[in-house]
Amino acid sequence: MDNQRNLLLAVALSGLLILGWDFAMRTFYPAASLSAPTEAVEPAAQTSAGSAPGTTTVAADLADGAEMPSGPIDLSAALADPNRVVIDTPKVAGSINLRGARIDDLVLKDYRQSVDRDSGPVRLFAPERTDNQYFAEFGFVVGGQRVSSNELWQADGERLTPQTPVTLTRTDASGAVYEIALSIDENYMITAQQTVQNTSGSAAIIQPFALIKRDARSASPDEFIVHSGPVGVFGGTLHDPNSYEELAEIGRDTPSGAASWLGFTDRYWHSALIPGDGEVDNVGFRSLGDQLFRSDLIYDAQTVPAGGTLSQTTRLFAGAKNSVILDEYEDTGITYFGKAISWGWFEWFEKPLLWLLRALNDLVGNFGVAIILLTVIVRALMFPIAQKGFASMASMKAIQPKMKAVQERYKDDKQKQQQEIMKLYKEEKVNPVAGCLPMLLQIPIFFALYKVLILSIEMRHEPFIDFWIKDLSAPDPWTILNLGGLLPFEVPGFLGIGVLAVLLGLTMWLTFKLNPSVMDPMQQQIFNLMPWVLMFVMAPFAAGLLLYWVTSNILTVAQQSYLYSKHPQLKAQAAKDKAELAKKKAKEEKSKA
Incomplete structure (x- = not known):
């Protein structure tokens, strides 16, 4: 009788284990992406202290700077805009939006959307206000004001390829000339050299910046062993404590320590900004509300005298988390870039495997x-x-x-x-x-x-x-x-x-x-x-x-x-x-x- 009772108890506990396991899998490994609404976070006007000698800090925060009409737009309509420069490499294809100097159209040639061979390539970047918007932007803050994202830039070429770089140029009302020279390698790295030639008659306070903005509804789920969300290396340490939901709760995350790189990661895809040699004024992550998030990289303000020049280089990674490629970039000096993959404690064993x-x-x-x-x-x-x-x-x-x-x-x-x-x-x-x-x-x-x-x-x-x-x-x-x-x-x-x-x-x-x-x-x-x-x-x-x-x-x-x-x-x-x-x-x- 005791054995029968114990056996029934074991069967009941096993059933509870199966049901509990199913519940745990659905809770910690959800099939759907994030969908919970979030509150909008107003940008806080700040002034950072302790800038490098000879610099003037103006914008410790980056306002939205968008003057685009509200409401969703169709992806095909957005990509049909003639003001675009084609991107074409062995691994990626897409285009640069000349309105705002944005890289907002990028697909990965080597990867399909599903197991269906006709499903088309994975889309990583998409223009603002389209479904699953996700893009990078390079620009300038002048006199404490971000240059409008609606400004139209001119390009000196029609195609950005590993063999043909493209330079975007615009001139403001004061006569200052802004340039963004873009080049791309055979894999997933874009280099942007931002230059200002102050041809006006007076000095100007200028800050180059770069950002990545995305809609988290297109993100893969953040799981116990696979991080999806803001990620970067600051002060030589990997920083990935927050999911999108957690970042929405805290509003913004400004890690301490010098940034080696920062961006957003999914299970298989990754975008990251890699700062150049210039002093950084503000770097971190923020929630914009309505499932929108941004990673900001703002360099120190520099006083550019009349006739003077300011130049700053930033790199953008946008592609697949192939461990071989990430490790090759790490070998060039990008600290812990391979850790964009959530290897964890057993990395020493997982990579040989x-x-x-x-x-x-x-x-x-x-x-x-x-x-x-x-x-x-x-x-x-x-x-x-x-x-x-x-x-x-x-x-x-x-x-x-x-x-x-x-x-x-x-x-x-x-x-x-x-x-x-x-x-x-x-x-x-x-x-x-x-x-x-x-x-x-x-x-x-x-x-x-x-x-x-x-x-x-x-x-x-x-x-x-x-x-x-x-x-x-x-x-x-x-x-x-x-x-x-x-x-x-x-x-x-x-x-x-x-x-x-x-x-x-x-x-x-x-x-x-x-x-x-x-x-x-x-x-x-x-x-x-x-x-x-x-x-x-x-x-x-x-x-x-x-x-x-x-x-x-x-x-x-x-x-x-x-x-x-x-x-x-x-x-x-x-x-x-x-x-x-x-x-x-x-x-x-x-x-x-």
């Missing part, structure tokens, strides 16, 4: 097969450790009679009993924790692979088998209950069990069945139930991760079969212990009756 996956994929041409090969390599490297673990288990079984004798002799003195057992281990050269090492070593590998599958853009939309798994970074789409979508109904989240999840449960059950450990009936029932609970728990995870675990379980079954054949005393001792346990249990039940 990703390198190995890339190498295997180059060899076989399929990331799913590469994951299987990676699993085989990992298990092969760990086999000597597993072999030692099984040998240790065999030694433990061999000294069981001696251990029982020690326990019986010192049953009233636990401290002495423990000392004698440790002495026995030492004499027999047995390590009681050696059998746990293979499992413990699997934990960082498993977690690192999970992060790699979630974070690395190389896994995005990578298929395993085209008619089944088209994206290894997403959950298994072929859910059992509706035959992979063939039946016309949606499966509730916690029942969305795919083929890989079922294979995971089956292979884990097999590993437990092959393990000759001796447990009381209650423990045995819980262990019998555990594979099927994990089947539900792991179903929402990336298909590539489940593929790794299923392959690992299959290899574990093969490994256990081989090692048990090499150490038959393990099964023999387990069978003997099991018979003794059953005999003891029967005797206890008979005495109760």
